[in-house]
Amino acid sequence: MPAREYDGSRCGQQAWWQQAVVYQIAPMSFQDSDGDGKGDLRGLIDRLPYLEWLGIDAVWLCPIYPSPMLDFGYDISDYCDVDPLFGTLGIFDELMTKLHARGIRLLLDFVPNHSSAQHPWFVESCASRASKKRDWYVWADPGRDGGPPNNWLSRFGGSAWQWHEGSGQYYYHAFLCEQPDLNWRNRAVRDAMADIIRFWLSRGVDGFRVDASAVLIEDELLRDDPPDPEFDPKTTPPPQRLARRFTDDRPECMGCLEELRAVLDEFPDRVLAGEVQGEVDRIGHFYGNDRPRFHLPLNFALLDCEWSALAVQATIDGYLNAIPAHAWPDWVVGGHDKPRIAGKIGQAQARILAMLLLTLKGTPFFFAGDEIGMPGVHIPKTAVQDVFEKLVPGYGLNRDPERSPMRWDGSPKGGFTSGKPWLPMGDDVVERNVLRQQKDTRSLLSLYRSLIALRKQEPALRSGDYLPLRACNDVLLFKRLTAAETLLIALNFSSEPRRLDVEKPARVLISTHLDRAAAKLRPMLRGNEGFVLKLNG
Numbered sequence: 441m442p443a444r445e446y447d448g449s450r451c452g453q454q455a456w457w458q459q460a461v462v463y464q465i466a467p468m469s470f471q472d473s474d475g476d477g478k479g480d481l482r483g484l485i486d487r488l489p490y491l492e493w494l495g496i497d498a499v500w501l502c503p504i505y506p507s508p509m510l511d512f513g514y515d516i517s518d519y520c521d522v523d524p525l526f527g528t529l530g531i532f533d534e535l536m537t538k539l540h541a542r543g544i545r546l547l548l549d550f551v552p553n554h555s556s557a558q559h560p561w562f563v564e565s566c567a568s569r570a571s572k573k574r575d576w577y578v579w580a581d582p583g584r585d586g587g588p589p590n591n592w593l594s595r596f597g598g599s600a601w602q603w604h605e606g607s608g609q610y611y612y613h614a615f616l617c618e619q620p621d622l623n624w625r626n627r628a629v630r631d632a633m634a635d636i637i638r639f640w641l642s643r644g645v646d647g648f649r650v651d652a653s654a655v656l657i658e659d660e661l662l663r664d665d666p667p668d669p670e671f672d673p674k675t676t677p678p679p680q681r682l683a684r685r686f687t688d689d690r691p692e693c694m695g696c697l698e699e700l701r702a703v704l705d706e707f708p709d710r711v712l713a714g715e716v717q718g719e720v721d722r723i724g725h726f727y728g729n730d731r732p733r734f735h736l737p738l739n740f741a742l743l744d745c746e747w748s749a750l751a752v753q754a755t756i757d758g759y760l761n762a763i764p765a766h767a768w769p770d771w772v773v774g775g776h777d778k779p780r781i782a783g784k785i786g787q788a789q790a791r792i793l794a795m796l797l798l799t800l801k802g803t804p805f806f807f808a809g810d811e812i813g814m815p816g817v818h819i820p821k822t823a824v825q826d827v828f829e830k831l832v833p834g835y836g837l838n839r840d841p842e843r844s845p846m847r848w849d850g851s852p853k854g855g856f857t858s859g860k861p862w863l864p865m866g867d868d869v870v871e872r873n874v875l876r877q878q879k880d881t882r883s884l885l886s887l888y889r890s891l892i893a894l895r896k897q898e899p900a901l902r903s904g905d906y907l908p909l910r911a912c913n914d915v916l917l918f919k920r921l922t923a924a925e926t927l928l929i930a931l932n933f934s935s936e937p938r939r940l941d942v943e944k945p946a947r948v949l950i951s952t953h954l955d956r957a958a959a960k961l962r963p964m965l966r967g968n969e970g971f972v973l974k975l976n977g
């Protein structure tokens with residue numbers, strides 16, 4: 441693949457997804473319109489003015505398809521429709537048209553690895569060993585001892601093999617046993633999945649985030665996974681005690697991703713982002729070699745790293761080193777599977793994170809609620825919804841805290857619903873909500889909005905080169921440059937003031953504090969303060 445296909449900025453022209461700020465929405469937790477306590481597409485439509493006000497360019501929507509909802513909609517029983525909980529295809533079309541009318545693109549979540557056990561394909565596959573769809577899923581005979589075929593573990597606990605009495609074989613499930621893995625070695629499965637992508641692309645969606653993309657194909661010999669050498673019996677959750685050598689990131693999987701990409705490329709100007717598993721040094725190959733794979737393999741490094749200037753500097757460098765020279769970077773700071781970053785680093789540093797996210801080179805992704813600093817909400821044991829926590833309790837794996845509904849105002853139900861919210865709203869709704877932060881010109885929300893606007897204004901932030909400087913004394917420093925201008929970004933990771941030496945005359949474009957003193961260049965950064973400076977001459 442020609443290098444310039446990766447990085448449009450090098451040939452003077454960027455693709456929309458390189459310029460875009462992407463906002464992830466879990467529809468169940470965004471806005472309810474019908475009082476059932478769960479968000480829906482009509483509710484989302486009602487909130488479009490907010491999205492435009494915030495300035496985001498694209499929405500990535502978590503699954504909206506018909507589903508028994510055992511895993512937040514990631515267990516799909518029909519890939520080409522909308523679950524009645526969320527609305528109808530008609531309302532979906534209305535949502536897409538209205539987003540587009542506001543200049544906002546739409547990415548859907550595409551879940552190719554598994555369907556719901558209630559999908560007609562799986563029902564047919566189970567019917568008998570002679571069924572035409574038998575080979576659409578991954579079936580195997582018992583192992584020598586009569587138990588599961590090998591030691592593979594489900595991510596959600598226990599063996600990854602489920603015995604099917606009726607047809608006398610085991611089937612494989614990387615996640616819940618109600619989420620059987622599709623057999624990507626089967627041509628007919630690949631073709632069916634390609635048609636699903638075409639269905640949505642023809643309808644007008646601008647691309648996809650591909651779920652669990654690295655686990656599409658497992659080892660054909662069904663070899664046992666070895667123990668993970670880093671496993672600690674006290675702290676490692678049981679499903680994570682094996683190194684997933686034979687189930688994850690197999691070479692055959694890459695061919696599937698190349699095929700998906702080729703289908704996407706039948707349509708002009710679309711984007712493929714992918715959830716890729718594994719350490720940062722595995723990210724590079726998801727961009728593709730001779731044939732392209734993802735435009736944007738999602739990068740969670742900032743979420744996972746220790747929060748200090750030195751550690752973040754090393755994380756940024758490590759990631760940029762791990763992707764091909766002309767690959768376009770991306771940065772994700774929140775998501776429906778990840779503990780809320782504000783809970784980890786605190787509200788003051790959440791402002792530093794916002795500035796970092798929106799000034800780094802690459803496409804920024806954040807999750808609805810991150811822009812108001814939503815912390816992980818406390819979930820009493822009796823209110824737990826997430827299957828992960830139910831099946832592997834006690835290891836802090838619960839994903840409900842980050843899935844707590846969006847708070848639009850300070851009322852007890854946060855303006856999210858007139859009914860009973862499906863998860864607790866949190867006890868800080870009065871202090872932390874959209875309305876309150878919209879009125880406060882110095883809020884985190886105002887900061888996100890100002891930074892997004894600044895990114896639109898300054899070509900150096902969207903497409904300029906990235907030049908690291910040496911972090912010291914808790915201050916992370918880097919430049920973004922075009923031929924015409926140089927911006928310096930300085931971020932103070934400490935709560936104490938820190939010296940800032942600027943070699944040239946400079947102008948403050950924005951401070952994370954958004955106050956009057958912020959407009960003045962000082963030889964000091966205040967505690968928890970970040971600057972974007974324009975260097976003159």
Ligand code: GLC
Nearest residue numbers: 511514551615651652776777
């Ligand atoms: C992905 C999703 C996660 C889901 C899993 C199974 O990791 O992000 O929420 O549980 O896939 O589909």
Ligand code: MG
Nearest residue numbers: 472478479480
């Ligand atoms: Mg509803």
